[in-house]
Amino acid sequence: MKNQSKIAKSIRLALTIGAITTALPGAFAFAQEAETEEEASGVEKIAVTGSRIRSANLNSVSPLQSFDAGDIDASGVANLQELLLDNPTFGTPTISRTNSNFNTASAGIATVDLRNLGTARTLVLVNGRRFVSGQPGEMAVDMNTIPAQFIERVEILTGGASSVYGSDAVAGVVNLILKNDFEGVEFEGQYGQSSEGDDTERQFSITTGATTDSGKGNIMFHLGYTDQGGVFSRDRERSAVDQFSTFRFTGDPADAFTPTRPFFSSFPPQGRFDAGGVRYTFDSNNNLQEGFSTNGDGTIGPDGFNRSDYRRIAIPTERYLFASKGSYELSDNHAVFFEANYAASQTVTELEPFPFASDDIYADGAVPLEFDVNGTILTNPYVPDEILNSAVDVNGDGLRDLDFFAKRLLGVANRGNIADRDTFRFTLGFEGELVNDWFYDIYYVYGQTKEAQISSGQVNVQNFRYALEAVTDTLDLDEDGITDEAICVDETARSFGCVPIDIYGFGSITPEAAAYINAPGMLSSFISQEIFGGNISGDAFELPAGPLGVAVGFEYREETSRDEFDALQQAGLNAGNAIPATKGEFDVTEFYIEANIPIIEDVTARAAYRTSDYSTVGSTSSWNVGFDWQITDWMRLRAIEAESVRAPNINELFSPPSQTFPPDLNDPCAGVTASDTGTVADRCKADPGIAANIAANGSFTLNQSDIQGISGFNRGNANLIEETGKSTTIGLVFTPDGMLEDFGLTIDYFDIEIENAIVPTPRQFILDQCYGGDQSFCQFITRRAAPLGTNSAGSLEFIDSADSNSGGEVNEGVDLTLTYSGNVGPGRLNSRLAYTYVIEGGVVPLPGAAADPYVGEIGASEHRANLNVSYDWDAWSVSMGATYIGSAAFDDQFLAGFDLAPGAIEVGSEVYVDTQVTYQLTDTVELFAGVDNLFDPEPPAILSGMASSDTGTETEAGTYDPVGRRWYLGARARF
Structure with missing residues (x-):
């Protein structure tokens, strides 16, 4: 019944659009003419990004930047994200190959983010139509799924465009326009690697196309393969050893944070053990010793563990790509077209083995060492005598317990995941000319993304407990006649193959025990997108200053998403994050109308309106009004005011509580003493755990485990409504003639304000409000009442957050582009400068609250x-690209936690230079070679413990290059 309903709805939509068409004045007045104006004049009418109206001379009233296939070839990129991020209108991507090694899902996909307003507010199109998401529950397109060599040009439209393209276009649109009517065969191969000998990259592709003898049909195919190798943290000096940035205020803010290197993990592979108030570990010769320290001299000693030896900076990514496109003229005025795309990719993440502690199993962290079996006291055979003799009864059952242990599970497996993703998309449609200058297209799009992920390094907590509770079988409990073996106490566990585990010392875990506690994780996700839509555009009637251009259309879209981990992961029984399944769907029916209205000669107004009906949030509307004034032959003024909407996505609506471990949080209570006064101090001391901590230490003291052990749950909100973005853009376009005819200049001012923004309440904001502002936020905070394992009394245990329409966002600035193209000397010089100055940008966490500015921050x-x-x-071409990233400060909320003013600590500006040389060997063969990041500057030192640091990279790896200089060479052959 559901499918029948969808079909019926689609038919009704088609009938409605037909009714609108027949009602347009003069639409069919010239149906019997022998030829169209287009045919007579030889001028083709096309649509530009930002408008559905087809015209021979329509200009965009929104800022529009573009680059073509030649720019893509000159960049040598493996996927489009790498090229797009050079454009200053784009912000730091949420997910890239170099900042997602620690992601439990979607690691290695490539997303884009206009204006730093988030990937959810950037709409990615292919030939003006939506593309299926690559991230479950989101609307973010994975650029890995679209072959760069199959693209004719990319158009970047900034500013709200929801009235033309629908939801998500709050920050703007990225429209990928595929090659058209390609004929012949093109081969391309490329090989390269970093100057350190890693990050090896291979690219191979073939593109072919042919036109039928009649000239009515054209079909194109593309096959591509790319393989980008990985980079380990240990292979870059700055990240080879664990370090941590420690606050030590000396009076000079620039020296406030001093790196401690090495700063080894307190979860060592040999283990550390607390028994009767004494701490033990093993030295490098596997001898038991008292005491434990993570301090060292840069080499791994017997105590701490160097996590950086196992982490990745860049994720290996392998892709197989197929794309096809074709059309066939059914008659002089009608054609059928299709687009097909398939991408299969594999990404591999890797990080250090799991840091396991006894409080992952037992609530109080105490591990039983003795067991009363039928009145006989049996002892764990693996525990060293010295530890056993120190042990006391912790839980009051009269038997000795280990107070606590922590151990790096080196004998199980490294953590990480292998993710296989498949994306398929198919478009089928009809297009053509109904009557004189009235054009139409009608289309159906289906796309889906599947991900199958297998992760390693996690453990079955229940099995681990059974394996820990082992004894010497002096009573022959298993009735096998052997009385000196170690067995699991629990009879049921034994029947299911329980293997006792030895946790004491290096290499103590046997392969059999590791196999018993090992819990490989699995993730399965599925995303689908189904669209049926159509557009009609043409000149409705003549006005004194010219024809009134009109476009109308409709779209029905259905989005579904589900992702679910294995049962242990969902329940949090593999010692990792508890992440339940997320499932949801929605559909939306939309209608729009757009008009291009000539007011007087050289002045044109533009307006569009869209109404949408969502199954989740109900009815929404968006609009824009703009004008274009050709002031002189060489100067044009454009302006547009737009109201865009973004409906909540599936994750924001339906995500159940999902565990996370948020970094870079500052506890407002840190350092508070018994004598301190004021709102913050009073509220902190009111917590029993904090009061006990102060009494024991003189001030509220946190250790490494406290800082790194904060957890919390994120959740969606089914009561969300749409957010609204209001944008204003005013620009001047200069195309001088005469002596300056080779130059072009555009200047655009933009101002975007988002109301009812869908945001998770920031955790630092929750902390600051609880202890210095609105105490109602304290309900989202849980502190430890007493010491637990290595954690201090009163330390933060959970801070929860949920999505709501409680936020707002602003982004204001100026874009400038300057182009030059002309003959210089014996050759031709082409240049383009794009510059963005952001005046203001910030997030409003709650209505009426002060904005938290992010502009000028890392x-x-x-x-x-x-x-x-x-x-x-002649046969040579030399290109150079330089990307400038201005100086930036650390997040003001992070600095405020140390009583430092906004902007007190900065990182300097960076310039990345890429070059390529091309030589046309023959008419059909072209050779090229290039170097990216030619001067190889060290990325800014943004160390672990500091805001914006990406774990394992010791920098902000989405903004700055953590890999370094890379070279490549290749060849193209066209026939």
Whole structure:
């Protein structure tokens, strides 16, 4: 019944659009003419990104930047994300190959983010139509799924465009336009690696196309393969050894944070053990010793563990790509077309083995060492005598217990995952000319993304407990006649193959025990997108200043998503994050109308309106009004005011509580003493755990485990409504003639304000409000009442957060682009400079609250620019690209936690230079070689423990290059 309903709805939509068409004045007045105006004049009418109206001379009233296939070839990129991020209008991506090694899902996909407003507010299109998401529950397109070599050009439209394209276009649109009517065969191969000998990259592709003898049909195919190798943290000096940035205020903010290197983990592979108030570990010769320290001299000693030896900076990514496109003329005015895309990719993450502690199993962290079996006291055979003799009864049952243990599970497996993703998309449609200058297209799109992920390094907590509770079988409990073996106490566990585990010392865990406690994780996800839509555009009637251009259309879209981990992961019984399954779907029916209205000569107004009906949030609407004024032959003024909407996605609506371990949080109570006064101190001391901590230490003291052991749960909200973005853009376009005819200049001012923004309440904001503002936020905070394992009394245990429409966001700035193309010397010089200055940008966490500014902070520099220059001379072509990232400060909320003013600590600006040389060997063969990050600057030192640090990279790896200089060479052959 559901499918029948969908079909019926689609038919009704088609009938409705037909009714709208017949009602347009003069639409069919010239149906019997022998030829169209287009045919007579030889001028093709096309649509530009930002408008559905087809015209021969329509200009965009929104800022529009573009680059073509030649720019893609000159960049040598493996996927489009790498090229797009050079453009200053883009912010730091949520997910890339270099900042997602620690992601439990979607690691290695490539997303884009206009204006730093989030991937959810950037709409990615292919040939003006939506593309299926690559991230479950989100609307983010994975750029890995679209072959760069199959793209003719990319158009980047900034500013709200929901009235034309629908939800999600709050920050703007990225429209990927595929090659058209390609004929012949093109081969391309490329090989490269970093100057350190890693990050090896291979690319191979073939593109072919042919036109039928009649000229009515064209079909194109593309096959591609890319393989990008990985980079380990240990292979870069800055990240080879664990370090941590410690606050030591000396009076100079620039020296406030001093790196402690090494700063080894307190979870060592040999284990550390607390018994009767004494701490034990094993030295490098596997001899038991008292005391434990993670301090060292840069080499791994007997105590701490160097996690950086196992982490990755860049994730290996392998892709197989197929794309096809074709059309066939059914008659002089009608054609059928299709697009097909398939991408299969595999990514591999890797990080250090699991840090396991006894409080992952037992609530109080105490591990039983003795057991009363039928009146006989049996002892764990693996526990060293010295530890056993120190042990006392912790839980009051009269038997000795280990107070606590922590151990790196080196004998089980490294953590990480292998993710196989498959994305399929197919488009089928009809397009053509109904009557004189009235064009239509109608289409059906289906896309889906599947992910199958297997993870390693996790353990079955219940099995681990059974394996720990082992004894010497002096009573022959298993009735096998052997009385000196170790067995599991629990009879049921024995019947299911329980293997006792030895946790004491290096290499203590046997392969059999490791296999018993090992719990490989699995994740399965499925995303689907189904669209049926159509558009009609043409000139409705003549006005004194010209024809009134009109476009109308509809779209029905259904989105579904589900992702679910294995049962242990969902329940949190593999010692990792508890992540339940997320499932949801929604559908939306939309209608729009757009008009291009000539007011007087050289002045045109533009307006569009869209109404949408969502199954989740109900009815929404969006609109834009703009104008275009050709002031002189060389100067044009454009402006647009738009109201865009974004409906909540599936994760925001339906995600159940999902565990996370948020980094970079500052506890407002840290350092509070018994004599301190004021709101913060009073509220902190009111907590029993904090009071006990102060009494024991003189001030509220936190250790490494406290800082790194904060957890919490994120959850969606089924009561969310749509968010609304209001944007204003005013620009000047200069195309001088005469002596300056080779130059072009655009200047655009933009201002975007988002109301009812869908945001998770920031955890630092929750902390600051609880202890210094609104105490109602304290309900989301849980502190430890007493010491637990290595954690201090009163330390933060959980901070929960949920999505709500409680936020807002602002982004204001200026874009400038300057182009030059002309003959210089014996060749031709082409250049383009794009520059963005962000005046203001910030997030409003609650209505009426002060905005938390992010402009000028790491990942959102005030100043960004990109310069591209190429020079063509005979068979040679030389190109250079330079990307400038302005200086930036650490997050003001992070600095405030140390009583430092916003901007007190900065990182300097960075410039990345890429070059390529191309030589046309023959008419059909082209050779090329290039170097990316030519001067190989060290990325800013943003160390573990500091805001914006990406674990394992010791920098902000989405903004700055953590890999270093890379070279490549290749060849293209066209026939």
